[in-house]
Amino acid sequence: IEKFLNEAGWKSYPGFVVHVFFHNDCTSAGEALRSIDQRNVIRSDFILVSADVVSNMKLDEALAAHRARRKEDKQAIMTIVTKRLSSRSHRTRLGDQDLIVAVDPSDNQLLSYEECNARSETCPYAKLESALFKSGKNIQLRNDLMDCHIDICAPEVLVDFRENFDYMHVRKDFVGGVLGDDILGNKIYLHELGQQEFGARIHNLRTYDCVSRDIIQRWLYPIVPDNNILPVDGPPTAYRHLRDNKYREDKDVTIARSAVVGDNCVIGAGTSIGEGTVVRNSVIGRNCVIGGKCVIEGCYLDADVSVGERSKLTQALVCRGAVIHADGCLQPGVVMSYNTVCGSGHTVPERYRVTLKQYSPDDDDMDSSDEELEYTRGGAQANVSGDDDDRGSAAAHGLTPGGLTTAIEQAALDKAKQGVADSQHSQMGWDPETVGYGGAGFRFVVRDEDQLQHSIAFNSIVAEQLPSDAYDSGSEDETGTGGGEQDRNQQTLEDEEEEEDEDYAEKVFRRE
Numbered sequence: 001i002e003k004f005l006n007e008a009g010w011k012s013y014p015g016f017v018v019h020v021f022f023h024n025d026c027t028s029a030g031e032a033l034r035s036i037d038q039r040n041v042i043r044s045d046f047i048l049v050s051a052d053v054v055s056n057m058k059l060d061e062a063l064a065a066h067r068a069r070r071k072e073d074k075q076a077i078m079t080i081v082t083k084r085l086s087s088r089s090h091r092t093r094l095g096d097q098d099l100i101v102a103v104d105p106s107d108n109q110l111l112s113y114e115e116c117n118a119r120s121e122t123c124p125y126a127k128l129e130s131a132l133f134k135s136g137k138n139i140q141l142r143n144d145l146m147d148c149h150i151d152i153c154a155p156e157v158l159v160d161f162r163e164n165f166d167y168m169h170v171r172k173d174f175v176g177g178v179l180g181d182d183i184l185g186n187k188i189y190l191h192e193l194g195q196q197e198f199g200a201r202i203h204n205l206r207t208y209d210c211v212s213r214d215i216i217q218r219w220l221y222p223i224v225p226d227n228n229i230l231p232v233d234g235p236p237t238a239y240r241h242l243r244d245n246k247y248r249e250d251k252d253v254t255i256a257r258s259a260v261v262g263d264n265c266v267i268g269a270g271t272s273i274g275e276g277t278v279v280r281n282s283v284i285g286r287n288c289v290i291g292g293k294c295v296i297e298g299c300y301l302d303a304d305v306s307v308g309e310r311s312k313l314t315q316a317l318v319c320r321g322a323v324i325h326a327d328g329c330l331q332p333g334v335v336m337s338y339n340t341v342c343g344s345g346h347t348v349p350e351r352y353r354v355t356l357k358q359y360s361p362d363d364d365d366m367d368s369s370d371e372e373l374e375y376t377r378g379g380a381q382a383n384v385s386g387d388d389d390d391r392g393s394a395a396a397h398g399l400t401p402g403g404l405t406t407a408i409e410q411a412a413l414d415k416a417k418q419g420v421a422d423s424q425h426s427q428m429g430w431d432p433e434t435v436g437y438g439g440a441g442f443r444f445v446v447r448d449e450d451q452l453q454h455s456i457a458f459n460s461i462v463a464e465q466l467p468s469d470a471y472d473s474g475s476e477d478e479t480g481t482g483g484g485e486q487d488r489n490q491q492t493l494e495d496e497e498e499e500e501d502e503d504y505a506e507k508v509f510r511r512e
Contacts, residue, residue, distance in 0.1 A: 028168035030161055037158040045070070048157075048170070050149040054211050055199035056220045057081065057150070062191045066152045069189060077157055077178070078188045080110065081150035083199050098143055100126040103190055105140045110188040113175050129180075145192070147171070148199030156186065205317065205335070209456035212283065212300070216245055216264050225266055234286065234303075239266070249286075256292070274309065291326065299330075300456070306417070308344065315457035323417045325438065332457030337441070341416040346436025351455050353444040354434055356413070416440040 002020050005011060011018050023035040036042060045066065047059070062081060069076040102112035114126035133139065151170070160167070160174065167173040178186050193199055198220045202208050211220075218224050226241035239247045246261060249269035255261060259273045262280035267273075271284050274292030282299045290296070291309035298315040301307075305318050308326030316330040319337050324330065325344035333351035336342065340354045348354065412428050415421070421438040434443040446454045 029170050030167040030173065033158060033161045034165075037162050042155065042158060044155065046153055046155075048151040048153050050201050050203075052202045053149055053199065054202060054215075054220065054223065055148060055150060055197075056223050057148075057193055057197040057199050059152075062152055065191060066189075070154060073187065075185050076187045076189060077154040077160075078175075079152040079191050080175075080188060081148045081152075081191050081193065081199060082145040083148055083193045083197070085144045085146055098126075099145060099147055100141065100143045101145060101190070102128065102132060103140050103142065104137050106138060108190045108192075110175075110179065110190055111135075111137070111139060112179060113171065115171075145190070146200065148193070149201045150199055152191075160186070205454050205456050209300075213264070213281075216247070216266060216283075218245065238269070268303065285320075298332075298456070317456055325419055328436075333455035335444075335454075337444075339413060339417075340441035341413070341435060341439045343421075343432075343436025343439035344419065346439060348434065348436075351446075351457065352434060353446060353454070354441040355444045356441055357444075358429075358442040359444045413440050 002022075005018055005020055008018075019041070021036065021039065023032065026032045026035060033048075045063075062079060066076070066079040069079075097115040100112075100114045100116065101110060103110055112128055112132055114128065116126040128141075157174070160178070164173075164177065167177065175188060178188055198214065200207060200211050202211050214220055215223060216225070223229070224241070225237070225239040225247040228237045228239055230237065238249050238251065240250065241247055244263040245265075246263065247266040249267065251269040253267055253269060254272040255267070256273060256275040256277070258275045259277045260279070261267065261273070262278070264281045265279055266283040267279075268284060268286035268288070270287040271290070272288075273279065273284075273290045274294065276293040277290055278295050278297075279290075280297045282296050282301070284290070284296075284301045285303040285305065287303055288301055288305045288307070290307045291311065293310045294307055295312045295314075296307070297313070299313045299318065300316075301313075301318045302320040302322075304321050306323045307313065308324055308328060310326060311324050311328045311330075313324065313330045315332040316334040316336065318324070318330070319335075319340075321339040322336040322341070324336070324342045325346075327345040328342040329347040330336065330342065331348060331350040331352075334348045335353040336348075337353070337355040340356060342348055342354075409428065416430075416438060417440075419438060428440070430440050431442050432439070435441045
């Protein structure tokens with residue numbers, strides 16, 4: 001992490017300084033904040049942001065409102081940034097719990113913050129304290145807000161974490177503790193982003209897909225590929241924005257004459273696309289090789305991915321170095337991890353996750369919440385066996401994310417990538433039902449209740465798990481070319497009538 005930050009181009013911006021603090025014993029946000037408090041480096045208001053937040057908001061208005069409240073009331077210790085849900089931001093909530101807040105409409109003071117899962121049999125409702133309705137205040141209940149996980153905090157927030165060692169999480173512990181404490185009287189307020197502002201946390205594959213599509217469709221302007229400000233592993237990007245939201249780096253890109261690259265596509269440098277191949281709504285990384293007569297739709301291909309001829313990939317995520325041999329098929333929701341291989345002519349079933357590390361449910365604490373695993377998952381992935389000596393040895397040998405530990409395993413993987421299957425390959429024990437004959441990898445099993453979060457394929461999942469009217473299309477036009485760069489005129493009645501004659505599948509997609 002420190003190396004990445006030191007090499008980041010934005011670190012050299014004038015007046016911008018980055019300090020990195022390490023604390024090996026931190027396993028939660030609360031412990032991290034207490035560590036920062038002990039260093040005594042924060043003495044005034046500060047902004048607390050989750051590391052996986054993407055936003056183009058301007059902080060001026062939120063900061064000014066927070067400081068104005070602080071001048072009048074020193075007990076206003078936090079401002080939480082939220083975004084009103086619209087048709088396109090509804091997608092980021094798929095798989096997440098529903099947020100229900102109670103606010104005072106006169107000044108946006110937060111009175112209650114509750115999360116519930118309407119699709120859960122155990123907790124389908126939000127629980128509100130009866131005392132809330134006895135306070136005499138006007139109360140407005142809202143479930144149309146999305147928490148952006150951007151907080152403007154007073155120094156008292158750190159003091160509160162210092163004095164309450166049982167506070168592990170910002171939302172569940174701190175916010176709940178402040179709202180339930182009538183003695184100190186501290187207050188939390190909400191700030192709602194404007195229509196042209198965006199903020200969302202990418203904490204699972206569902207939100208990764210949603211925010212990526214919003215970036216490609218220019219809803220997060222100026223955070224768009226052709227501004228070439230996003231960090232990458234390697235030389236700086238040089239994307240150009242073409243018509244219909246197509247982005248391409250021109251260096252060593254080869255696209256066959258009969259190949260079709262549709263709307264909302266990103267093509268990285270050094271990539272080649274064969275004759276008759278069709279690519280739609282997909283991101284293709286650098287130095288990828290895609291054979292002829294392939295169909296790639298709604299996919300994310302990392303760098304150095306190889307796709308054989310006549311392969312079909314639909315709403316799949318393929319990580320760096322993975323290989324899909326000829327006539328391979330990845331059904332919606334498939335995740336191919338680093339250096340995995342799909343055998344020739346094999347179909348990886350829907351929503352399968354394939355990795356080179358054989359995984360057992362006993363390797364992880366299945367009862368832990370996603371927020372708890374957020375701070376520990378990195379260590380668990382680096383050391384699946386739980387042996388500290390093995391982890392140190394692996395780090396010393398500079399192993400790749402694939403997790404291979406011996407020269408024999410690496411040799412077998414190299415042959416699998418080349419399409420050569422021999423006795424050495426059969427001895428590896430890779431799962432043929434998952435990756436096919438000649439493939440390399442094992443299935444990684446995900447809890448059923450997390451299927452919605454751990455998949456970029458949302459159409460079939462929504463149809464199975466959500467009511468048809470759960471996410472109405474609203475009043476915004478989701479099929480536009482972008483938000484934030486131009487004003488969108490309100491549709492007339494004639495336009496709506498004409499729209500009813502469009503393809504039915506497109507209507508279902510927009511509603512979901």
